[in-house]
Every structure is written in structure tokens, then in C-alpha cells.
Amino acid sequence: MSSGTAIEDVHDGRASGRLWRIWAAVDERLGLSGLAYPVPKHANGIPYILGGISFFGFLVLAATGVWLAQFYHSTPEGARESVAYIMNVAPLGDVARGIHFWTANLVMATILLHMGRVFVTGSYKRPREVNWLIGLGLLSITIGLIFTGTVLKWDQEGFEALGHNVEIGELIGAFGFWFSPTFTTSLPIVGRLYIAHVVILPALGTFLLIAHFLLVKRHGISSRPSDFDAAVDGGPAASKGGSTFAAHLVRMVGFGLVILAVATVLSLVIRTPLGGPPDPSIEVSKPWWMFLPFYPFEDWFGLPALIWAPGLLIAALALVPFIDRNPYRSPSRRRALIIIGAIVVIVLVALVGYALVEPVKSHVGAM
Numbered sequence: 001m002s003s004g005t006a007i008e009d010v011h012d013g014r015a016s017g018r019l020w021r022i023w024a025a026v027d028e029r030l031g032l033s034g035l036a037y038p039v040p041k042h043a044n045g046i047p048y049i050l051g052g053i054s055f056f057g058f059l060v061l062a063a064t065g066v067w068l069a070q071f072y073h074s075t076p077e078g079a080r081e082s083v084a085y086i087m088n089v090a091p092l093g094d095v096a097r098g099i100h101f102w103t104a105n106l107v108m109a110t111i112l113l114h115m116g117r118v119f120v121t122g123s124y125k126r127p128r129e130v131n132w133l134i135g136l137g138l139l140s141i142t143i144g145l146i147f148t149g150t151v152l153k154w155d156q157e158g159f160e161a162l163g164h165n166v167e168i169g170e171l172i173g174a175f176g177f178w179f180s181p182t183f184t185t186s187l188p189i190v191g192r193l194y195i196a197h198v199v200i201l202p203a204l205g206t207f208l209l210i211a212h213f214l215l216v217k218r219h220g221i222s223s224r225p226s227d228f229d230a231a232v233d234g235g236p237a238a239s240k241g242g243s244t245f246a247a248h249l250v251r252m253v254g255f256g257l258v259i260l261a262v263a264t265v266l267s268l269v270i271r272t273p274l275g276g277p278p279d280p281s282i283e284v285s286k287p288w289w290m291f292l293p294f295y296p297f298e299d300w301f302g303l304p305a306l307i308w309a310p311g312l313l314i315a316a317l318a319l320v321p322f323i324d325r326n327p328y329r330s331p332s333r334r335r336a337l338i339i340i341g342a343i344v345v346i347v348l349v350a351l352v353g354y355a356l357v358e359p360v361k362s363h364v365g366a367m
């Protein structure tokens with residue numbers, strides 16, 4: 001018994017020695033151990049990992065999107081039929097489409113929560129003002145991806161979304177030419193929106209993501225507001241260690257896989273909708289939940305509200321780091337701004353509630 005254990009120990013020792021040599025050879029070439037740089041312990045809590053979870057969600061969207069692109073036709077005649085093909089014939093098409101759809105919803109939610117965390121903890125303050133603005137760019141691109149994705153289905157909902165796209169293009173005037181179906185006769189607008197969905201917006205988003213991550217690396221993750229405020233009051237500077245980025249990455253992948261699992265279950269339980277072929281004479285759809293706060297504005301002020309209402313909101317958010325001159329970061333020491341933020345969120349949620357219960361209204365062509 002004792003000699004057997006000794007032999008096993010020798011085998012284990014050789015095996016772990018071999019594993020160690022493989023790791024050392026890989027690390028020498030790829031520098032993976034460089035990822036084990038110190039990060040503060042609180043960076044591994046869910047509030048500080050929401051950005052990483054959103055990023056993981058984008059990877060899922062890219063992977064499922066590549067699969068969907070194998071079967072999708074970006075022409076007015078073929079688009080809806082090809083989505084039906086994906087749902088009914090293409091291998092794993094239905095589940096890939098469902099995961100794509102549900103992950104888009106979940107990522108939108110995690111991005112909003114990430115933004116909320118940055119707002120509540122005052123992490124947009126010096127020196128992170130530009131990263132807040134880059135984040136707003138990422139938010140706009142995500143909304144653009146969801147909007148263009150909706151049109152691609154080319155069902156009634158997609159066609160009505162396109163109607164809004166065209167009208168908004170006209171309202172923008174000279175700069176709205178790209179949104180017009182008459183911009184070119186060589187490619188139908190659904191083909192150009194497809195290019196926006198799979199090339200232009202992902203390329204812009206990748207560029208902004210790289211800048212976002214480089215700045216997070218450059219500044220380090222913000223310290224806990226209470227530690228920061230203690231340092232402002234003359235206490236010791238907050239600790240920059242306690243964990244490693246490698247451990248943070250592992251947790252990010254873990255939470256990301258939970259999101260993937262949730263999206264997979266939802267895609268299996270709830271069939272991702274595809275409406276009937278478009279009828280241009282009717283308007284019967286309400287938009288996705290993230291557009292709903294602006295739906296009542298469309299009723300009250302017409303289509304131009306779709307430009308100025310979200311525009312004002314984004315402009316107000318962009319100003320936040322520049323008008324908040326309070327040296328502290330704890331919510332309890334920034335009561336006025338936190339209350340304003342809470343009121344804005346309550347109003348937006350109330351608008352979503354109102355938009356959900358009000359009857360569908362016709363907006364396009366009713367200016």
C-alpha cells in the first residue's frame with residue numbers, strides 16, 4: 001500500500017512536471033502569466049463585472065451571428081423566407097437564432113446595469129470622463145445593432161422599424177441620405193442595413209471597445225467609493241491589489257456562461273417570434289423594450305421626438321462627468337445627483353409601462 005502510494009506520487013510528480021513544462025513553453029510564447037497582474041478584490045463582485053459580462057455576450061452574438069449569416073438572404077424578396085428557413089430547416093438554426101435574440105436582450109440589460117453601477121459609484125469622475133463618453137458611444141452602437149437586426153427579419157415589425165428609419169433620415173435632412181431607400185438603386189436598403197449590422201456597427205464597436213478596455217487598463221478599475229472618499233478626507237490611498245486580472249477573467253467567463261445558459265433555455269422554451277409578411281398599409285407593432293420610453297413621445301410630439309428625446313437623454317448623460325464637480329464618490333455624499341438619476345430611471349420605467357398598455361398607434365406618415 002505504502003509503495004503503491006509512493007509510485008503514484010512519482011507518476012503524479014512526472015505528470016505535473018510535464019504539465020508545468022508545457023505551460024512554461026506556452027507562456028514563454030504567449031505571455032499569459034502577464035494577465036495575472038493585481039486588481040482590487042472588489043473588481044470580482046458582480047457590480048464590477050457587468051462590463052465583462054456584456055463583452056462575453058457580444059462574443060456569443062458574434063458566434064451565433066456568423067452561423068445565422070450562412071443562411072440569411074439580405075434581399076426584400078428573400079429576407080423573411082430565409083429567416084423562416086433558419087427557424088425550420090437550417091441545422092441548429094432555431095436555437096442559434098433564439099440565443100442571438102435573447103442574448104441581445106440580456107446584453108442590453110447588463111450594459112444598462114453596468115452604466116448604472118458606474119453612475120452610482122461616481123466612477124466616471126476624473127480621470128475616467130472620456131471612458132464614460134466612449135461607453136455612451138458603445139451604448140448607441142448596441143442600440144443601432146438591435147434596430148438594424150429588427151429590420152433584417154423583414155416581417156411586419158421589421159418593415160415598420162424600417163419606416164421609422166426612412167422618416168428619421170428625411171427629418172435629419174442632408175445628412176440623412178444614407179437612411180433613404182433612394183440613396184442607391186444598385187442595392188436595396190435591407191442589404192445596406194445588413195452591412196451596417198454585420199460590418200459597419202461591429203467594426204465601430206470593436207474600435208470603441210478596444211479604446212474602452214485600454215483606458216480601463218490605463219486607469220485601473222476605480223476604487224470603492226468609501227475608500228476613495230476616505231483618501232479625499234486625508235486617509236490612506238485605496239489598495240490596488242487583493243486579486244488578479246486572471247481571476248477576474250475566470251469569473252467573467254463564468255458569469256458569461258450563465259448568461260449563455262439563460263439565453264439557451266429561453267430560446268428552447270419561447271419560440272423567437274417572426275411576424276407575417278409586411279403589409280405597408282398598416283402600423284401594428286410596438287418596438288423592443290429599450291425603445292419603448294420614446295414611444296409615447298412619438299404619440300405626443302410626432303416622429304421628430306424620436307430624434308430629440310433620445311438625443312436630449314444622451315446629451316444629458318454626456319454632461320454628467322463635467323457638471324458633477326463633487327469631490328466625493330459615495331452615493332450618500334452625492335445625494336442630489338443620485339436622486340435626479342433615480343427620478344430619470346423611474347420616469348423611463350413609467351414610460352415603458354405606459355407604452356406597454358396604450359393601444360398601438362400609427363406614427364409613420366402621421367407627422
Ligand code: HEM
Pocket residue numbers: 047048049050051052053054055111114115118123124128131132133134135136138139142212216220221222
Ligand atoms: C458594449 C458595452 C460595454 C462594455 C462591453 C463595457 C465593458 C467594460 C468593462 C469590461 C469595464 C471594466 C469594469 C467593469 O466591468 O465594470 C468597463 C469599465 C467602464 N465602463 Fe464600460 N462597457 C460598456 C458600456 C459602457 C457604458 C454604456 C458606459 C457609460 C456610459 C461605460 C462606462 C465605463 C466606465 C466609466 C468604466 C470605468 C469604471 C471603473 O473604473 O470603475 N461603459 N466597461
